[in-house]
Every structure is written in C-alpha cells, then in structure tokens.
Amino acid sequence: MNDPFFRLLQQDAASGARRGRLTTSHGTVETPAFMPVGTQGSVKGILPSQLQATGTQMILANTYHLMLRPGERVVADLGGLHEFACWPGPILTDSGGFQIFSLSKLTRVDDQAAIFRSHIDGSTITLTPERAVAVQEALGADIIMALDHVIALPAPRQAVLDAMQRSLRWAARCRAAQQRPDQRLFAIVQGGLEEDLRVQCAEELSAMDFPGYAVGGLSVGETPAEMYRILDITTPHLPLEKPRYLMGVGRPIDLLEAVWRGIDLFDCVMPTRNGRNAMAFTHHGPVRIRNCRYERDARPIESGCPCPACRFPRAYLRHLFMSREMLGPILLTLHNITYYQRLMQEIRQAIERHAFAAYYYERKAAWESASDDVTAAS
Amino acid sequence: MNDPFFRLLQQDAASGARRGRLTTSHGTVETPAFMPVGTQGSVKGILPSQLQATGTQMILANTYHLMLRPGERVVADLGGLHEFACWPGPILTDSGGFQIFSLSKLTRVDDQAAIFRSHIDGSTITLTPERAVAVQEALGADIIMALDHVIALPAPRQAVLDAMQRSLRWAARCRAAQQRPDQRLFAIVQGGLEEDLRVQCAEELSAMDFPGYAVGGLSVGETPAEMYRILDITTPHLPLEKPRYLMGVGRPIDLLEAVWRGIDLFDCVMPTRNGRNAMAFTHHGPVRIRNCRYERDARPIESGCPCPACRFPRAYLRHLFMSREMLGPILLTLHNITYYQRLMQEIRQAIERHAFAAYYYERKAAWESASDDVTAAS
Numbered sequence: 001m002n003d004p005f006f007r008l009l010q011q012d013a014a015s016g017a018r019r020g021r022l023t024t025s026h027g028t029v030e031t032p033a034f035m036p037v038g039t040q041g042s043v044k045g046i047l048p049s050q051l052q053a054t055g056t057q058m059i060l061a062n063t064y065h066l067m068l069r070p071g072e073r074v075v076a077d078l079g080g081l082h083e084f085a086c087w088p089g090p091i092l093t094d095s096g097g098f099q100i101f102s103l104s105k106l107t108r109v110d111d112q113a114a115i116f117r118s119h120i121d122g123s124t125i126t127l128t129p130e131r132a133v134a135v136q137e138a139l140g141a142d143i144i145m146a147l148d149h150v151i152a153l154p155a156p157r158q159a160v161l162d163a164m165q166r167s168l169r170w171a172a173r174c175r176a177a178q179q180r181p182d183q184r185l186f187a188i189v190q191g192g193l194e195e196d197l198r199v200q201c202a203e204e205l206s207a208m209d210f211p212g213y214a215v216g217g218l219s220v221g222e223t224p225a226e227m228y229r230i231l232d233i234t235t236p237h238l239p240l241e242k243p244r245y246l247m248g249v250g251r252p253i254d255l256l257e258a259v260w261r262g263i264d265l266f267d268c269v270m271p272t273r274n275g276r277n278a279m280a281f282t283h284h285g286p287v288r289i290r291n292c293r294y295e296r297d298a299r300p301i302e303s304g305c306p307c308p309a310c311r312f313p314r315a316y317l318r319h320l321f322m323s324r325e326m327l328g329p330i331l332l333t334l335h336n337i338t339y340y341q342r343l344m345q346e347i348r349q350a351i352e353r354h355a356f357a358a359y360y361y362e363r364k365a366a367w368e369s370a371s372d373d374v375t376a377a378s
Numbered sequence: 379m380n381d382p383f384f385r386l387l388q389q390d391a392a393s394g395a396r397r398g399r400l401t402t403s404h405g406t407v408e409t410p411a412f413m414p415v416g417t418q419g420s421v422k423g424i425l426p427s428q429l430q431a432t433g434t435q436m437i438l439a440n441t442y443h444l445m446l447r448p449g450e451r452v453v454a455d456l457g458g459l460h461e462f463a464c465w466p467g468p469i470l471t472d473s474g475g476f477q478i479f480s481l482s483k484l485t486r487v488d489d490q491a492a493i494f495r496s497h498i499d500g501s502t503i504t505l506t507p508e509r510a511v512a513v514q515e516a517l518g519a520d521i522i523m524a525l526d527h528v529i530a531l532p533a534p535r536q537a538v539l540d541a542m543q544r545s546l547r548w549a550a551r552c553r554a555a556q557q558r559p560d561q562r563l564f565a566i567v568q569g570g571l572e573e574d575l576r577v578q579c580a581e582e583l584s585a586m587d588f589p590g591y592a593v594g595g596l597s598v599g600e601t602p603a604e605m606y607r608i609l610d611i612t613t614p615h616l617p618l619e620k621p622r623y624l625m626g627v628g629r630p631i632d633l634l635e636a637v638w639r640g641i642d643l644f645d646c647v648m649p650t651r652n653g654r655n656a657m658a659f660t661h662h663g664p665v666r667i668r669n670c671r672y673e674r675d676a677r678p679i680e681s682g683c684p685c686p687a688c689r690f691p692r693a694y695l696r697h698l699f700m701s702r703e704m705l706g707p708i709l710l711t712l713h714n715i716t717y718y719q720r721l722m723q724e725i726r727q728a729i730e731r732h733a734f735a736a737y738y739y740e741r742k743a744a745w746e747s748a749s750d751d752v753t754a755a756s
Contacts (some may be wrong), residue, residue, distance in 0.1 A: 040697070040698075040703055041694070041697065042698060042701075042703045042705045044703060044704050044705070045423075045704040045705060045708060045710075046705070047708075048704070049686070049688055065701075069701055070673070070693070070696075070697045070700070071698060074673060074674055074693065074697075078674065078676055078693050079676075083691075084691065084693065084697075085690075085694060086689055086690050086694070094667070103536050105435075124462065134641055153540050243708040266673055276654045281642070295448070295452060296455050296456065298456055298457075308425055308427070311460075311464055312463075312464050314454055315448070315456050315462065316419070316451065316456070316462050316463060316464070318448075319418070319419065319447070319452075320418075320420060322447060322448070322683070323418045323420075323443075323447055323448075324419045325393045325418055325422060325715070326422050326704060326707070326708070327420045327422070327423060327424070329704070330423060330425075330704070331425075
C-alpha cells in the first residue's frame, strides 16, 4: 500500500478524485499535478527558475526529439537531462511512440520495431522497445514510459486491437530491458474508443504490476465526451495505489474532468503553445491579447494572478504581440503555466478539504458562463 | 558645477576618463554606464527584473518605433513609458533622427522637417524638431534627445556641413519646444569626420548650455580609428560638468576607448543582437556557441560570470541554438548584457581606485591576445 514512490493520501467521497504524492530522487510531486512540456529539453522561452516560480513540480521531455538532437549520448555525457538542462526537479520522458506516429514519416511498424524517418534530416531510425528504454536510461529521467503503438482515431476495431496487443507485448519487453533501478517505468493503456479493449488492456497491464499507469491514445481526434467516457470505464480497472497519468491532455476543463475520474498526472503543450499564440487562460475564460479592445487596457490579464505577465498592462502585452517582440510569447507562456498550476493547486486543496465536488461544479459554471474575452467587459 | 542632474565625481589623471552620477526622478545612474536598447519598449526577450539583475541602470527606447507602433498617445494614456513597459528605472529616448535616416524611406528633408514613409505601413510621416519633442514628452523618458540630421559616412564636406548646421538649428528649436520641466534634453554633436566641423558644432552647442551632450553620427561606416580620432578632438570642446553620451557604440573595446576619451554614457544593440545570433562576449574574446567544439562542453560560457546563462553547460546552450529554441537567444542576451555591465562596473571601479590606465592596457592586451573562441582551449 504505502509504496515509497507513490502515496495515495486521500480519496474524494463524491468522485474518483485523489490526492497523492510521488517521491523521486529529485524531489516530490503533489498530485494531481500538471507537467509543462519541454520538448527539446526546454520549456520554450522559460528559464528553470521561472518555471519553478509558476508552481511547476515536474516537467516532461520528449525522447523522440532528444534522441534525434542532440542525441542521448550527448545528454548522458553531460550527466543526464537534469544536469544538461539544469532542471533540478523530477522529469518524465515519454517513449517516443506518440511522436513517431505523429511527427515522423513512419515507414513500417511490426512486432519487432517501429521504423521511421527523422523529421530533421530524413535519416532512417529503428525504435524497438529495448532501444526506447535504453535511450530513456541514457537521458536519465525519474519516470520513463513504455513504448506504445499509437493510432489516430477513429480507427477500425481490428487496427485498434492490433495496436493494443502490440502495446501490451512492448510493455513487457520494456520492463525486461530495464537496467537502471532508479527509474520508474510506466505502462500505457491503449484501446482507442473500444471500451472492452480499454478494460482488457488496463487489466492485463495491472496484472504485470508496473509502478505507474498512463492512459494513452486520447486527445487524438475524439470528442471530449468520448475521452471522458473512456476514462470512466478505464480508471476503475487500474490499481488504486498506483499513479495514473493521462497523456497529452488538455484544456483546463479536461484536467478538471479527468481528476474527477481519478487521474493524477497530466502533460500538455496547450498552455505553452497557446501562450505563444497570444491566448491567455483565465478563470473567466480565454483572453486573446491581440484583440484591439485591449489597445489601451491598463488592467492585468487576470487580477490577483501572481505571474510575471500580470504585472504588465494588457495594452503592453498586446503591443508586444503586435510588434512581434519575443517577450510577448514569453510572458503569456508564464501566465498560462501559472494558470494551470494554480488550477491544480486549487484542485488539490479542494480535495484536501473534502470539497472537490463543490469546486468542480463551481469552476465548470464559471468557465461555461464566460464568453470569449468576457473579462474585457467585467 | 554641482548640477543636481549630473555630478562629476572624479577625473582620471592619465586619461579623459570620468566617474559621474546622473540623478533622475526614476533613480540614479553611475557613469560611465551602458544602456541596453529596448527598441519597441522591450529589450528583446528580457523581463525588467532580469534586466535589473544584469546591473542595468538605465535603458534606451526608440522614439521612431514607438511613435509608429503603438503610437505615443497610447503610451501616454497608459501613464508613459515607465508604466507601460514596467521599467522602474531611468529611460532615455532618442529623437527618431537616426532611424528616419536608416530604416525608413526618406522622401524629403529640409529645414522645416524630415518627411518619410513608415517602414511598417508605408504611410507618410512628417517629423519636425517640435514634433520630436512632443512625442518624447508623451513617452515621458527621463532624458530626451534633440532631433538631428544624420548622414552616412563617408559624405562630401558640404553635405556634412549642411547636416551639422541643420542639427544646430533643430537643437535650438527642440529646446524652444520643450514644455515638460522634468525631462533633460541632450543636444547632439554632428560633423561627420570633419574635425573642424565637429569642434564648431561642439562649441556652438556648448554655448547653448544643454543639460547633456551626445556625440552622434558615428558607428555609421567609419573605421574605429576614425571614430576614436573624432572623439579625441570633440570631447575637449564639451563642458566638463555635463554628461557625454556616445550614441550607438559599440564593441567592448570601443566602450573602453571612448571612456578613455571622456565619454560617460553608451547604448548599442550589439550585446542583444549578437546574443540572439549565438555570439557571446567574454574577457577572453567571443564565443560562437554554435561551434561544434562545444557539443559536449560542460563548462559555462565564462567561469565566474553571475549571469543566468552561465549556470548551463555550453553543450546545452549550443543545443538550444541548434534546435532553434527561444531560450538560446534569451540566455545569450542575458549573458552579453551582463558582460557589458560587468565591464562598465570594472571601468568605474578602476577609475575610482586611480587605476584606469592600468585597467585599460590590461583589458586591451587580454582581448588582443584572445583569438576567436580561445576559451575552448583554456
């Protein structure tokens, strides 16, 4: 029960929500938690010290990108990802599976390996489950992910089944290939939108007793309602005492809905990517800062927000984007990560004070009543 | 003598170098001082708090750019440049003269005005000395600059003479147009590479008793030796008790040479622009961080440097540039501004301890003995 890696501190009475704590050699992570994405070993435009100030506990880095550039041997020679990128806290690396199927030109996938062409120089690269683990061991993250076979949705049932079964076999091979004892390997539940395949995959992986489980293959084209349905039927088949990570999700509302359904860990490019594109998240809905209504607006994006962007008037932030100044994307990225981390902190506190259901309904109502850029009129 | 705006604290015995202090309503500036350039109201990629941590006391913003976008009325409506850009320290705005002659399509210049087309939307804009002052009063900097007529060098003597005489007349009109009592208007010495015209211009402007003087029209195509010669003959004709500002200069060696010749204030895009282009300044010469010799280099750019970039291994900084990550330009910009500010601090301290000449020769010898990227072998 009291696994020193993950401790389940509290379960919500009204929902599947949980308070937990991950303990790694690079520090603890209070869950539910959100990981900003540092694709190439850098959360775009943000210094580690700035990232820590947002409340970020743990970051994600992409194995696929780092394997291609600078190469995992370079990172290992520098002492691993923590030393290379000067991020002192916990790190999770994905397996490369998702990027192989989304970014690269995939040439072939069979039981042995995925063979693909690099999106950087077109060279042919073979990724086996064993190599995915070896690369992640060289990178040295605290949590590493099993290689899985991700397919776009919707997909024919037979294709979903094949990919799910391959992901199961690859998860076993990843575990067998593990040599470093200090990294925690998470397995990934696949099965598309097929409820029975999701249940089967969750149960087979649970029987293999991994230190943590991810729900993968979502946020790849399905509706939010379909995603919530898959979470509803999947999480009850995962071990209660192990952390659960929903990969690549999502919008603030998706995080809230997934916590309700028992998810502990998230990553997504949305706060960073949307920030670079001039969209700021707030409790009152999105603020699209290029909008001309902000030309002379002296207010911060969100009053009460402690982030560096909210020390500036909206008029200045708008000016930065209109003038294509780098500081605009930097500041809105900092705001959005801070927003996500504040949301996660509020969720954790609501669970702690046995008030998560009230928080959940209140938060949803506030978002739903907020029209786009409603704060301009407030 | 003891002008409350500028206090000449100390004069070097062996050179023209001076220690001084500017006092503005937004704080003091210890001179000699270097101002990073925030062209559009932002030092590219750098937060005000980060800029303060580099040792930056004062920044420069470009009237030309801010007049075109967002427009000086927007800035004024937000409370002026300090409030708009959240820079609490002193600010200097240039007059727009240099940008009109370098960036825009100049359609006509006569005694009345410069008429040019905006580089943003091609619209026709008329800038008179009176309007240059009005715009700078709306922006609200602590130091504002007279409109001058800048010409590219080399130029025929008659053209240099005409531009110099026009600059004199415009300086007088700028002063007559001034309405705000809280801004200090600096006049600009022109005269190209013609020694007698520089002397004449310096003397005529000195007789008009401005609170400060700039040397303009340099770093526009002439050699360093020509620039130093012009400084040698110009600064003796400027009042000893007034601050002297060399506009748009320059390389670290140029700052050292100009301090030797009695200059107190500098601005230049070089540390920021070169930083964005992967070139770092050090006491041992430049480091071009994209060089493949840094692929696995665990050392910082410059050991002992307190800047945020020097917490990272060179290998990581190289990776950021090779991967086109924004953090690379941000970090090298921070390093270079820190380098310039450390250089200015060393210069100030050397003057204070009556050792500027020794510092000057030592620093020049170190730079001259440093081949490009010499630190890689050290």
